[in-house]
Amino acid sequence: xxxxxxxxxxxxxxxxxxxxxxxxxxxxxxxxxxxxxxxxxxxxxxxxxxxxxxxxxxxxxxxxxxxxxxxxxxxxxxxxxxxxxxxxxxxxxxxxxxxxxxxxxxxxxxxxxxxxxxxxxxxxxxxxxxxxxxxxxxxxxxxxxxxxxxxxxxxxxxxxxxxxxxxxxxxxxxxxxxxxxxxxxxxxxxxxxxxxxxxxxxxxxxxxxxxxxxxxxxxxxxxxxxxxxxxxxxxxxxxxxxxxxxxxxxxxxxxxxxx
Ligand SMILES: NC(=O)c1ccc[n+]([C@@H]2O[C@H](COP(=O)([O-])OP(=O)(O)OC[C@H]3O[C@@H](n4cnc5c(N)ncnc54)[C@H](O)[C@@H]3O)[C@@H](O)[C@H]2O)c1
Numbered sequence: 001x002x003x004x005x006x007x008x009x010x011x012x013x014x015x016x017x018x019x020x021x022x023x024x025x026x027x028x029x030x031x032x033x034x035x036x037x038x039x040x041x042x043x044x045x046x047x048x049x050x051x052x053x054x055x056x057x058x059x060x061x062x063x064x065x066x067x068x069x070x071x072x073x074x075x076x077x078x079x080x081x082x083x084x085x086x087x088x089x090x091x092x093x094x095x096x097x098x099x100x101x102x103x104x105x106x107x108x109x110x111x112x113x114x115x116x117x118x119x120x121x122x123x124x125x126x127x128x129x130x131x132x133x134x135x136x137x138x139x140x141x142x143x144x145x146x147x148x149x150x151x152x153x154x155x156x157x158x159x160x161x162x163x164x165x166x167x168x169x170x171x172x173x174x175x176x177x178x179x180x181x182x183x184x185x186x187x188x189x190x191x192x193x194x195x196x197x198x199x200x201x202x203x204x205x206x207x208x209x210x211x212x213x214x215x216x217x218x219x220x221x222x223x224x225x226x227x228x229x230x231x232x233x234x235x236x237x238x239x240x241x242x243x244x245x246x247x248x249x250x251x252x253x254x255x256x257x258x259x
Pocket of ligand 1: 011012013014015016017018035036037038056057058059083084085086087088108135136137138178179180181182183184185186187
């Protein structure tokens, strides 16, 4: 008997952008496997949206392989994968890099995303159908004080393009969504601790505001869907126009609205 359900996996599904994505995909008729290192929260989020929640550590090869086998057997054939989980970082100078943290960030963001694609992609390759969206960041495109995080996000773009070409003839699309400053609970907590300033970030946007988690989720859901059936190997930034406005700081910054 064929299984006509659209089944999607979201890693980092207990986080700010991940939870918004789980909601968006559920509304779009997908059945969700919500995976996160915070297993309790993954189960809570999944319960809220009628999906399945599991613990996973994408920094651990065995954990990813077990989760992929479990989901295929107990939830069903996966045709959508969103790799949202990441190890975040605070700004610092390169000479102050903590190398234990460097290793964690590379293991989770780079190796973990690669392995997640390989393990969850196996079934897609066999079935000749699937869509993968990795979450990068606008820090991938230019200099920033996120010394380890930025390079891993740049690596995610390169990996995604590699997979897009390697798997394209098997009917599997691979794209990257690159968020700009997004008001997730984790980022709000960082503002509250004084590690980042929302006002400073807003000044660099064309739109004069930060991104909402659902706006990132909307872009990921589009790329996962058949509406994006000829789109593969691209990067889609969702950044309130931060990248577009970079050179304006040489001319006094982004202009105020015309009255
Ligand atoms: N919020 C922003 O401003 C922003 C900007 C650019 C990119 N991003 C990217 O968006 C994605 C989501 O970020 P967010 O802002 O929602 O952060 P978040 O911290 O709310 O969510 C990240 C989730 O990933 C999970 N996670 C972390 N390490 C994991 C591991 N080893 N295995 C499994 N799960 C793990 C966390 O438990 C958390 O639930 C990340 O890839 C992040 O790099 C966010």
